[in-house]
Amino acid sequence: MRRLIPVVLAVLLVAGCSAAGSQETERFGGTGPFTLVIGRDTTAYLQPLLDRWNQTHPEERVSLLELPEAADEQRAQMVANLQAGSDRYDVLGLDVVWTAEFAEAGWILPLDRAMFPLDRFLPPVVDTALYRGKLWAVPYTSNAGLLYYRKDLLAKEGFEPPKTWAELRKQARTLRTKYDIGGYAGQFLAYEGLTVNFTEAVQSAGGQILSPDGTSVTMDVARAKAGLDFLVDGFREGWIPPESLSFKEEESRMAFQEGKLAFARNWPHAYGPATLSSVADKFGVTRLPGLNGPGAGSLGGYNLAVSAFSKRQKSATEFIRYFTSLENQRRVLADGSFPPVWAELYDDPDLIKRFPYLPVLKQSILSARPRPASANYNQVSLVIASAVSNALTPPFEEAGDDVVASMKGQLDEIIRVR
Template sequence: MSTRRTLSAASAALVLAAAGCATPDSGLDAAGRHLDGRGPITYVQASDTAGVATKQVIETWNRRHPDQRVTLRQFSDVDELHDNLVHHFKAEDADYDVLGADVVTIAEYAAHRWLQPFKGAYTLDTSALLEQTVKTARYQGTLYAAPFMTDAGLLYYRKDLVPRPPRTWQELLGHCKIARERGMGCYAGQFAKYEGLTVNVAEAVAAAGGSFVKADGTTPSADTPAARKGLSLLVDAYRSGDIPKEAITYQEEESREAFEAGKLLFLRNWSYVYPLASSDGGSVVKGKFGVAMLPGVSGPGRTALGGQDNAVNVYSEHKATARDFLIYLQSPGVQRELLIKQGQSPVVKSLYHDKKLLDDPALGYLGALERSIATATERPVTPFYPAVTQAISQNAYAAIKGEKPVGKALEDIQAAILAATSEQ
């Protein structure tokens, strides 16, 4: 299941406006109220993150807890969900109890004290979860959310043409002659001007040892030699033709379709591609591809984490029920069901070593996925993420297309991030 979508410029503007008029003290006060509250709750998330299996596990909960029923409300995409949540938070509204949020929005919501912190008597046990997923749920050392689903970028490769997957960019590019000889494109990811480009560029920069924002979440670090080296990997590959020209239009689905049609030797995409490429009737690569960690500069690279964390609205009146529901969603049985029925990558460590799951041909990516998650980098962790991702995608896109030098693109990203954080 693909859960990566863009946070729009409109969302960015809304966040910046909200930061100016929100009242963090009200959230601080609300955090101490209704910790023992029980009753019906509402769970909100984007419709593209909830499959049939999600609804089935909610139905199971409701049968077991008739007095604490969960109502699922869905929004068309993460943009609509994000904007609606901000409006509700500003109004100190308790209508939504549990929020299914893209991992990159946790810092934003937590910085405004819109999420119930898990500390003191109101805690969550995260010891059974993948460590990197727990990091996405923390902000400034405090746990504000419960990891629910995760994902990582993977390298899909034609194992019938390249028996061993490349570990470095140099090795990958060395195989591009195989693609040229067969009239194929060599490498593609998601290079259209949207959130997916931010992810691909962040991974390339991380592979070179760089980042766009420092650990404090507000200081830009885009204009650095490491960031220049990382972005140049993509720019140079596009200029040389190793990334085909049409890839500048690719989002997740377009790149998947190109790989399944036999048009690419290598593809960077999410785990949802594996079962589709293995079973789609039109897939010409069925049985002919493998999956590995993304390449780096001197060894395996680092993927950006995707996924969804669930959080409790600080203004909820039924926080005890909300927490119990989050614990239920993290249980191995529920996580296993969501993996098998809708391909949702689990956050529970033990499932990545479950023999029955590992023997399932449709889940042949689990080993590579676990290794990728273990070394993953988060997308820029900042309360100002919508503005940051807009700056990265717009300027990186211009650099890849040759409309702006790499150095100038990074200078402009640095300036845009600084401007966004300085307005607060």
């Protein structure tokens, strides 16, 4: 009997390991139908790409779950699901600023770099998917802010597209008065879009808010005040219309393509719909202006990650390889007007003929700055959006340097907590 006990224990141990191994295989190597979770598709380009996958992968069909348009709301729904440990989501379409937070929280899985042709992607775009030396997602679309302008109205007045804030102010004031049109608008509702617009203004004045690794507040008060004053003066003087305080991306896009704005800051996806609108053939795009010359936009876009709680992680990973392939990236641009991540597509003559703004967009992406890789980015964004929103709202009583100093103090507290 004493000789049998070790044998029995060994058998039980092997059986237990086999069961655990089976669970691990199911958990981390599982295949089968899965779900892509991503922000709302406003251009109807996405489903045809999913249909192509489903036609060739009948046992691994992907279902689309669209979240709200606003990035803040997308994040809130994803976080609620992941905090609960739910396996409802498999492939996550993440705003590029969420990589650090989701990786730090253990909500997404590190990926094998060798599986993806990262050397053929735009370098700044790849950086948004890295955290602490590991690849946590794969770039799917990129983004950088652009200035949309009414080239027909500028031509009538003999204006060149503005390169500085002073030129933008002068032109916006002139066109507003002469053509009864709104001068300039961006995304000024108190959400992530306002954080981006303010960050771009600070960068375009030669400053920054946090260090690139998100571990310290590096805000120069004078440069940040210059960026804030650019926006506040626009509202105070009327060349930024007051209704734009409620604008997100879609509201500003619609206002421009309906002929209600002379200038608009927006992402590249607004280009395609504008070509089918009342301003088709009447508009152009250029880099964002800055204090003393072309400004620096914020790097945006989506990365695709695999949920740590998915039971179909092998299928999810293979889908990401498919979805970020060169062929699909071409469709992302051609059908959705979203900036691809493959560098060579920006130099394709056929695509440039169809999308003349590609050289400008490539330069904008290469000169754009990524938002800080901070696990507390959501708190950082909330502080910035709230402070800037208060400053932009009449009666404009709080001095710009006081707003910036208060903001800097709150950001210091957030960074120290981490």
